[in-house]
Structures are given as structure tokens and as C-alpha cells.
Amino acid sequence: MMPEAKNNAIAAANLVRRAQIGEEKRARTRAKVLDAAFNLIGRENGRFTVVEEVCQCAQISRGTFYNYFDGVEELFDALCHELSHEFNNAVLAEAVSMNSDIERLAAAVRRYLERAMTDKAWGWAMVNISLSGYIFGVETYHHAEGTIRDGIASGVFKVSELNLGRDMLLGTVFAAIITCLRGGVEADYPSKIVMQILVGLGVAKDVAQRASTLELPELADLIR
Numbered sequence: 001m002m003p004e005a006k007n008n009a010i011a012a013a014n015l016v017r018r019a020q021i022g023e024e025k026r027a028r029t030r031a032k033v034l035d036a037a038f039n040l041i042g043r044e045n046g047r048f049t050v051v052e053e054v055c056q057c058a059q060i061s062r063g064t065f066y067n068y069f070d071g072v073e074e075l076f077d078a079l080c081h082e083l084s085h086e087f088n089n090a091v092l093a094e095a096v097s098m099n100s101d102i103e104r105l106a107a108a109v110r111r112y113l114e115r116a117m118t119d120k121a122w123g124w125a126m127v128n129i130s131l132s133g134y135i136f137g138v139e140t141y142h143h144a145e146g147t148i149r150d151g152i153a154s155g156v157f158k159v160s161e162l163n164l165g166r167d168m169l170l171g172t173v174f175a176a177i178i179t180c181l182r183g184g185v186e187a188d189y190p191s192k193i194v195m196q197i198l199v200g201l202g203v204a205k206d207v208a209q210r211a212s213t214l215e216l217p218e219l220a221d222l223i224r
């Protein structure tokens with residue numbers, strides 16, 4: 001290789017490497033901002049978190065924050081995805097083995113409530129994020145809507161409108177998570193909530209009872 005061509009190749013490689021280093025640094029800073037946001041929003045009063053608190057916790061300037069996010073709402077949307085995307089995928093993968101829309105709904109609700117009971121920071125973060133947008137984030141919202149739609153189509157849910165069923169499901173789970181986070185509930189509370197949701201959707205009590213107490217693998221096996 002001619003000296004000039006060799007020098008050009010080295011320069012090009014250096015540019016690529018510098019770009020890679022820049023991307024890695026940017027990813028680390030973004031992760032640090034999300035970690036700081038989680039530490040703040042994963043508290044009961046975390047809904048009041050502001051940009052200044054995130055910057056202080058992450059030890060960055062406001063200018064750096066705005067290089068990554070337009071504001072708190074965009075930050076919360078990104079955090080919600082980080083907190084729920086893989087969990088939702090695991091819940092959906094588990095649901096594939098279920099025999100009906102009833103069992104799939106029952107398992108998903110129990111998973112959300114059980115995780116909130118065992119990981120309060122995650123639970124409060126999901127609650128607080130829900131106060132400024134879709135309940136539990138847009139992905140979870142649409143999964144819940146799809147579950148209700150499928151149940152209505154198959155005839156197992158007797159609710160007259162999709163919106164009614166979706167709001168009954170998400171609203172009840174949202175309130176139940178707050179109850180779980182504040183303590184004073186028994187270990188079978190998630191199953192009791194599932195039972196009431198299913199009955200409210202028109203499922204026969206005996207069927208709802210069986211679905212709400214269906215044996216599931218340990219939660220830790222689902223989220224590890």
C-alpha cells in the first residue's frame with residue numbers, strides 16, 4: 001500500500017473509532033440519566049420530579065439533559081419503555097401457553113401486581129409514569145386493549161364496548177397497584193383483583209375463580 005493510501009486508511013479508521021467512542025459515551029450518559037430518573041420517580045411522590053432534580057441526581061448540566069430529551073415527559077416515556085418492554089415481552093411469551101383469553105388476562109394482571117408487590121420502586125415508577133400519559137405506557141395500554149378486543153371477539157368477555165373493558169381492566173389494575181404499594185394487603189390480593197375484573201367482564205364466577213388461581217411459575221423466573 002502506498003504511503004498516502006496507508007495514511008488515508010489510518011485516518012479513516014481513526015474517524016470510525018472516534019465516532020464509536022462518541023456513541024458509547026452518549027449511550028452511557030443516556031443510561032445515567034435514565035437511572036437517575038428511575039431513582040427519583042420510583043418513589044411515592046416521584047410524579048413531581050423535575051428536570052433540575054434529574055440533572056442533580058445524574059450529575060449533569062441542564063444543557064446535557066436537553067441533548068438527550070426534550071423534557072420530563074419524553075424522559076418518562078423513554079423510562080417507561082425501559083421498565084416495561086422486556087417485562088411485557090416475557091408476559092406475552094408466557095401467555096402463549098395459556099388456553100384462553102381469560103387465562104391470558106388473569107396471568108398478565110397477576111404478573112403486574114406481583115411485581116409491584118416485590119419491587120416497589122418499579123411499581124411506583126409505573127404508577128407515576130401513568131399519571132402523565134397512557135396507563136403503564138403506550139405499549140402496555142395497547143396490549144391490554146388487544147386482550148379485551150380478542151376476548152370480546154371470542155365471546156368470553158361480555159362487556160358491550162371495547163373502551164369500557166379496557167378502562168375497567170387498566171383502571172382497576174392501576175388502583176390495585178397503588179393499594180399493593182401502600183401495604184396492608186395479603187399475598188392473594190392479586191388473585192382477588194383478577195377474580196373481580198373477570199366477573200366484571202362477564203365471566204362466570206367458577207371460571208373466573210379457576211383462572212385467577214391458576215398456578216404460575218415464580219415471578220423471578222419470568223423477569224431474570
